[in-house]
Amino acid sequence: xxxxxxxxxxxxxxxxxxxxxxxxxxxxxxxxxxxxxxxxxxxxxxxxxxxxxxxxxxxxxxxxxxxxxxxxxxxxxxxxxxxxxxxxxxxxxxxxxxxxxxxxxxxxxxxxxxxxxxxxxxxxxxxxxxxxxxxxxxxxxxxxxxxxxxxxxxxxxxxxxxxxxxxxxxxxxxxxxxxxxxxxxxxxxxxxxxxxxxxxxxxxxxxxxxx
Amino acid sequence: xxxxxxxxxxxxxxxxxxxxxxxxxxxxxxxxxxxxxxxxxxxxxxxxxxxxxxxxxxxxxxxxxxxxxxxxxxxxxxxxxxxxxxxxxxxxxxxxxxxxxxxxxxxxxxxxxxxxxxxxxxxxxxxxxxxxxxxxxxxxxxxxxxxxxxxxxxxxxxxxxxxxxxxxxxxxxxxxxxxxxxxxxxxxxxxxxxxxxxxxxxxxxxxxxxx
DNA sequence: TGTACCTCACTGAAAATCCAGTCAACCCTG
DNA sequence: CAGGGTTGACTGGATTTTCAGTGAGGTACA
Numbered sequence: 001x002x003x004x005x006x007x008x009x010x011x012x013x014x015x016x017x018x019x020x021x022x023x024x025x026x027x028x029x030x031x032x033x034x035x036x037x038x039x040x041x042x043x044x045x046x047x048x049x050x051x052x053x054x055x056x057x058x059x060x061x062x063x064x065x066x067x068x069x070x071x072x073x074x075x076x077x078x079x080x081x082x083x084x085x086x087x088x089x090x091x092x093x094x095x096x097x098x099x100x101x102x103x104x105x106x107x108x109x110x111x112x113x114x115x116x117x118x119x120x121x122x123x124x125x126x127x128x129x130x131x132x133x134x135x136x137x138x139x140x141x142x143x144x145x146x147x148x149x150x151x152x153x154x155x156x157x158x159x160x161x162x163x164x165x166x167x168x169x170x171x172x173x174x175x176x177x178x179x180x181x182x183x184x185x186x187x188x189x190x191x192x193x194x195x196x197x198x199x200x201x202x203x204x205x206x207x208x209x210x211x
Numbered sequence: 212x213x214x215x216x217x218x219x220x221x222x223x224x225x226x227x228x229x230x231x232x233x234x235x236x237x238x239x240x241x242x243x244x245x246x247x248x249x250x251x252x253x254x255x256x257x258x259x260x261x262x263x264x265x266x267x268x269x270x271x272x273x274x275x276x277x278x279x280x281x282x283x284x285x286x287x288x289x290x291x292x293x294x295x296x297x298x299x300x301x302x303x304x305x306x307x308x309x310x311x312x313x314x315x316x317x318x319x320x321x322x323x324x325x326x327x328x329x330x331x332x333x334x335x336x337x338x339x340x341x342x343x344x345x346x347x348x349x350x351x352x353x354x355x356x357x358x359x360x361x362x363x364x365x366x367x368x369x370x371x372x373x374x375x376x377x378x379x380x381x382x383x384x385x386x387x388x389x390x391x392x393x394x395x396x397x398x399x400x401x402x403x404x405x406x407x408x409x410x411x412x413x414x415x416x417x418x419x420x421x422x
Numbered sequence: 423t424g425t426a427c428c429t430c431a432c433t434g435a436a437a438a439t440c441c442a443g444t445c446a447a448c449c450c451t452g
Numbered sequence: 453c454a455g456g457g458t459t460g461a462c463t464g465g466a467t468t469t470t471c472a473g474t475g476a477g478g479t480a481c482a
Contacts, residue, residue, distance in 0.1 A: 004457080020328045022233035026442060036459045041443065043457095106327060113324035115383035116317060117231045126385050157386075158373060158398050165376030172326035173333045174340055175368075187369050190401040215431080237468060247433050252469065254431090 005043050008033045012054040013061075017103040021051065021110040055121075058107045059128050061100075083142035088188055090139060094163050095170065095184065097177045105167050112164065133160050144192055155191045162187055216254050219244045223265040224272075228314040232262060232321045266325075266332060269318045270339040294353035299399055301350060305374050306381065306395060308388045316378050323375065344371050355403055366402045373398050 011033035015024050026047060030037040044050045081089070094105055115121040137156035141149070166183060169175040175183075222244035226235050237258060241248040255261045292300070305316055326332040348367035352360070377394060380386040 018328075020233075020324075022231070023328060025440090027440095037442085038444080038460080039458055047442065109324065109327065112379050112383055113231075113320060115385075116320065116379065117229075117234060119384070122384050125383065129380070129385055154394055154397050155401075158394050158401075161376035161380060161394070162369060162373045163376075164379070165372035165374075168323050168327065168375070169340070169372060172323055172336060173330070174326075174337045183365055183369050183372070186365050187401075190366075190369075190398075213431095236466090238466095248468085249434080249470085250432055253433095258468070 002043075004035070004039075008035070008040060008043060008050075009054050009057045012050055013058055013103055013107060016054065016058075016110060017106040021055075021107070021114045024051070055107070055111055055124065058104055058111075059124070062104050062108070083139060084188070084192060087136070087139040087143050088185065090136065091159060091163055091184055091188070092181055094167055095177055095180050102171070106171055109164070109168050109171060129160070133157050136160055140192075159184075159187060159191065213254075215246070215250075219246070219251060219254060219261075220265050220268045223261055224269055224314060224318055227265065227269075227321055228317040232325045235262070263331070266318075266322050267335055269315065269322065270335055273315055273319060273339070273343075294350060295399070295403060298347070298350040298354050299396065301347065302370060302374055302395055302399070303392055305378055306388055306391050313382070317382055320375070320379050320382060340371070344368050347371055351403075370395075370398060370402065 008029070012024065012029055015029050015032050019025075019028070024047075026037050026040060029050070030040055033040070040050070044053065094101065111121060111125060115125050133153070133156045136159055137149075137152045140147070140152040140155055140159075144152070147155075163184065166175065166180040170177055170180045219240070223235065223240055226240050226243050230236075230239070235258075237248050237251060240261070241251055244251075251261065255264065305312065322332060322336060326336050344364070344367045347370060348360075348363045351358070351363040351366055355363070358366075374395065377386065377391040381388055381391045
């Protein structure tokens with residue numbers, strides 16, 4: 001991919017984080033990228049195309065967060081941590097007040113919100129959500145080897161939905177990040193039990209598979 | 212408030228539920244309300260004004276759901292139910308596939324999402340959220356008399372954030388209502404313990420007060 | 423009672439604005 | 453000098469906002 005294309009996609013990410021998917025104007029995007037509107041049409045087909053590619057770009061980028069928790073000066077390699085801590089880290093990743101996470105979370109929230117009105121976006125969304133939920137379910141299985149797969153799937157769906165819920169509250173200024181992080185921590189305790197070896201309780205929902 | 216004003220606000224609610232906040236067009240609103248566009252400018256200052264008032268209207272209306280769970284033919288008066296069931300009913304209220312709830316949830320979700328980009332909306336939002344969380348915390352206190360107020364506040368914030376998270380997933384077509392309801396049920400179990408008399412566990416977050 | 427005057431709710435139509443998308447031409451650089 | 457990369461200027465269509473005016477109904481008062 002050319003530098004220009006990438007530059008435009010990065011600019012689009014910033015504009016989306018600032019104005020929302022629905023607030024993205026080609027003119028503002030061009031200004032943000034430091035180019036003319038016409039050039040954008042040279043590199044991309046149309047507004048929808050930019051949106052699609054940007055959202056893809058963002059999704060990919062979200063996979064590559066490399067655990068930049070500002071509060072972990074001496075970092076422990078992921079493999080060495082106990083499973084529960086790792087689960088917590090992975091979920092907490094989405095609740096950090098850094099430019100990158102903010103941008104990504106904002107854009108992700110916008111994608112979610114837009115999907116309510118634009119069925120086109122749903123497939124992408126469902127795929128990404130599903131893989132996230134799946135990853136979390138796997139971490140839960142490590143943290144709680146005695147629970148059933150069904151229970152893990154349900155707990156994972158709950159925890160990820162909670163992260164999204166807390167995330168919007170944070171981004172819309174109703175909840176400080178720190179508080180959101182504490183709440184998430186509490187939710188993990190509620191799901192896995194207070195002590196280390198607790199089992200996932202309750203049948204929860206059945207194993208719905210979005211596909 | 213005149214009938215006309217109210218009528219326009221109601222029409223606006225429907226249009227927002229259908230097209231989203233950004234998708235609201237004065238022309239469509241006028242058509243939905245059965246009046247001319249000009250009349251809207253007679254009653255309200257401008258598009259932003261309509262948005263503001265409609266969102267306020269929606270917030271208020273959300274307080275007045277009167278537990279219309281379609282699946283409760285022989286209804287038990289709220290006072291008679293045990294506190295935990297009542298808590299569950301109140302939260303489940305937001306996850307029903309009826310026109311009214313869908314409209315309100317959709318519009319509420321839009322309000323949340325818009326607030327990420329429009330600070331003007333945040334105050335209203337915070338106020339309403341806070342009172343919702345507060346009500347839920349009170350129900351939790353009844354259901355779990357031995358827990359601390361702090362723990363109840365945290366659990367309430369989590370449960371309501373979860374409801375919002377599940378709600379968007381539902382409305383964006385990633386999750387069937389029934390599944391969302393089961394998941395919420397599971398979350399209540401996780402928070403209150405599986406059996407009836409369980410205590411709210413874990414310190415969770417401190418008692419953040421949005422104001 | 424008749425009528426001049428006034429206001430409120432409301433409308434059709436045009437003005438103003440906004441925005442995605444296009445095009446002919448320019449400018450490097452190999 | 454050919455061609456990819458780039459732009460300023462522009463267009464058409466959609467949307468918001470304004471404005472002049474209409475008609476129903478109310479009020480004061482001769």
